Amino acid sequence: MNIWYLVIPVVVIFLAAGIRIVRPTQRGLIERLGKYSNFANPGFHWIIPIIDRIFVVNVTEQMVDAEPQEIITNDNLNASVDAQVYFRVKSDEESVKGSIYNVNNFRWQIVNLARTTLRNIIGTLTLKSANSERGKINAELYKTLHTETKGWGIEIVRTELKQIDPPKDVQETMNKVVKAENEKIAAIDSATAAETVADGVKRAKIKEAEGYKQSQILHAEGEAEAIRLVNEAADKYFVGNAQLLKKLDTVTASLEKNSKIVIPTGSDLVNIIGEMAGVVPIEKKK
Secondary structure (H helix, E strand, O other): OHHHHHHHHHHHHHHHHOEEEEOOOEEEEEEEOOEEEEEEOOEEEEOOOOOEEEEEEEOOOEEEEOOOEEEEOOOOOEEEEEEEEEEEEOOOHHHHHHHHHOOOOHHHHHHHHHHHHHHHHHOOOOHHHHHHOHHHHHHHHHHHHHHHOHHHOEEEEEEEEEEEEOOHHHHHHHHHHHHHHHHHHHHHHHHHHHHHHHHHHHHHHHHHHHHHHHHHHHHHHHHHHHHHHHHHHHHHHOOOOHHHHHHHHHHHHHHHOOOOOOOOOOOHHHHHHHHHHOOOOOOOOO
């Protein structure tokens, strides 16, 4: 009986030591005596302690940083370049086996492959073109990593350039150039605005002058029409009496100014004024 008290705890410990739980985000490879035995899907698994060994692999999307590095561009400038690589181990058995048996530490390998690829790509570009062609660099980096990691059971999801920074002195010069360009654009915009305002004022003045000109023409035409009507009336009613018409004009002007004028009783002018006013002069008694 005393032996069972010793055996049972040992058996329980032995069985508990072989319990393995694989999470849904993981896949496992079970080896027996150093040789691949079977694939471990998510769930409960029991392995023989000491005899068996399980290697668990994360199959969710992961990210590695290629870490900043100095790269000499085609125009002999040292650019600080950094990138990120997003990847995941495919969840099928062959891919998980490839990530363990075909490559030693795939995360470290991806980082080094990304750094080498960036040096090869950016080394053929000038600093300016490298900054303006980030999409092209990302595409080439993705293509290279995707091709090289196929045998590792890895899927490259995407790559992203974090930075392509020039040396400090070059950056300061570039900032000055950008500032000068911005000031130039602002000056051009200001001059254009001033020119637009001046052009508006000019058009307004022209319109005003044209209006004044038109009013003068209309005024002159009105006066000419008035003179024509007066001449027609004179020709009709005062034919041969131009001197009398002149006197009538003088009387009219005087009346407008409230001046007093003495006119002889027998004058023809009295008869004309009377007729215009509707008054018939009184005849003198003989």
